[in-house]
Amino acid sequence: xxxxxxxxxxxxxxxxxxxxxxxxxxxxxxxxxxxxxxxxxxxxxxxxxxxxxxxxxxxxxxxxxxxxxxxxxxxxxxxxxxxxxxxxxxxxxxxxxxxxxxxxxxxxxxxxxxxxxxxxxxxxxxxxxxxxxxxxxxxxxxxxxxxxxxxxxxxxxxxxxxxxxxxxxxxxxxxxxxxxxxxxxxxxxxxxxxxxxxxxxxxxxxxxxxxxxxxxxxxxxxxxxxxxxxxxxxxxxxxxxxxxxxxxxxxxxxxxxxxxxxxxxxxxxxxxxxxxxxxxxxxxxxxxxxxxxxxxxxxxxxxxxxxxxxxxxxxxxxxxxxxxxxxxxxxxxxxxxxxxxxxxxxxxxxxxx
Numbered sequence: 001x002x003x004x005x006x007x008x009x010x011x012x013x014x015x016x017x018x019x020x021x022x023x024x025x026x027x028x029x030x031x032x033x034x035x036x037x038x039x040x041x042x043x044x045x046x047x048x049x050x051x052x053x054x055x056x057x058x059x060x061x062x063x064x065x066x067x068x069x070x071x072x073x074x075x076x077x078x079x080x081x082x083x084x085x086x087x088x089x090x091x092x093x094x095x096x097x098x099x100x101x102x103x104x105x106x107x108x109x110x111x112x113x114x115x116x117x118x119x120x121x122x123x124x125x126x127x128x129x130x131x132x133x134x135x136x137x138x139x140x141x142x143x144x145x146x147x148x149x150x151x152x153x154x155x156x157x158x159x160x161x162x163x164x165x166x167x168x169x170x171x172x173x174x175x176x177x178x179x180x181x182x183x184x185x186x187x188x189x190x191x192x193x194x195x196x197x198x199x200x201x202x203x204x205x206x207x208x209x210x211x212x213x214x215x216x217x218x219x220x221x222x223x224x225x226x227x228x229x230x231x232x233x234x235x236x237x238x239x240x241x242x243x244x245x246x247x248x249x250x251x252x253x254x255x256x257x258x259x260x261x262x263x264x265x266x267x268x269x270x271x272x273x274x275x276x277x278x279x280x281x282x283x284x285x286x287x288x289x290x291x292x293x294x295x296x297x298x299x300x301x302x303x304x305x306x307x308x309x310x311x312x313x314x315x316x317x318x319x320x321x322x323x324x325x326x327x328x329x330x331x332x333x334x335x336x337x338x339x340x341x342x343x344x345x346x347x348x349x350x351x352x353x
Contacts, residue, residue: 037163040080041106044162047079048072048122048130048141055140056132068120071132071141072108075122076161084161088120095159100146106162109146111154123158191353192221192310194234194260198317198346202244202338215240215317215344219255232259236267238295245286245323245339247273251295260313260350262300269294275323279335284325286339291322301348310351317344 048071057065061074069088076082085094092110103109103123111119121131127146133139136150144151196217202210219236234255241248250270257263271289278284288294297319304313319342325332 040162041104043079044075044106045122045124045130048075048124050078051075051132051141052130052143053140054132056134058134066132066141067134068132071130072120072122089117091120092117092157092159095161098158098160100155100158103158104160104164108159108161110156110158111151112156113154117156119154192223192232192260193351193353194219194221194236194348195351196315196346196348198315198344200240200242200342200344212244212342213240213242215342215346217348221255221260221350223259232257232263234263234265236265238265240342242275242342245273245275245277247271247275247289249289249294249321253295255299257299260301260304260311260348262298264296264298265319266293266296268292269322275339277335277339279332282329284329284332284335284339286323286325288322288324294322295319295342297342307349310349312347312349315346315348317346318342319344 051063051066051071051074054063054071055065056067058067059070060066061070066074069086069091072091073084073086076084085091088110091108095108098107105123105125107123109121109123109129110117111121113119119131121129121144123129123146124143128143129146130141130143132141133144146152146155194217196215198215198217200212200215202212215238217236217238219234221232221234223232236253236255238251238253239248240251248271251267252269253265253267255263255265269289269291271294273289275286275289276283277286297317299315299317301313301315304311321340321342323336323340325336325339
């Protein structure tokens, strides 16, 4: 689930597009390319139909595979020689907003599927639209109906690129595209910076405090499609202070996962101090603070908020740390597992570059 601050986006869009003399986006709708608006619209739909049956591929821009905004991009480029924004979010910010009742063939329809503004299609008339579907009974470039319950429930608006009729003036060359929006889109090859802060909690340790310490994280991430899925890989620093073991640790981890929703991480760790745990009954000493596989874990961020140039999310994290008890000590499974197991909850911000 992803939640969006609609008020922030609305204010951002207003500042960039409405204030006199301050608009950064091209004039929409574009003028006819030389035939007629109706003919231009028909050509765009016909171009999209040429890709029917093409499989879905995240980031794809050819007949080997297409994603939703890739289909829209190619349809306008093939039919009219126009380069339009490449991502769903950028298209939404660039088009002229219209009501669903005013849709004409060649207009764009937007949906909140896997997240806000995560899907786009070309309206083709008679309540149908053509799009590149990533899931469902059929995938790839297909026709669907807006009246279907799924698309009706996820519908997020419509927009216009081409004029609605012949009353528009003579053909003009489309204005240059604006600087690319920094809103997250669905294209691969994008870098991100991530920052996070989280308190850590006692898991199985027997003492009077639930608070165990604090964990920070700072990383750089890169989006890349894997088997048509939008995957994100990263390199992270995770400095942490453990009050239970009285040690400072610096894991350096490599991570991979599904965007910023879930990721698995692992890597070496470097420690300052000797890990010592006071259970109340005894003092237990550990080794392994410095290890080539010092930390392995999983981060889950089910709720996030689109904010400015990125997303703010609340996350939970479970990690296994490479602490090994002194061989001279008796077994205390609960204490030893508690020493090695880290549970954290906090906030992170992923900045789109």
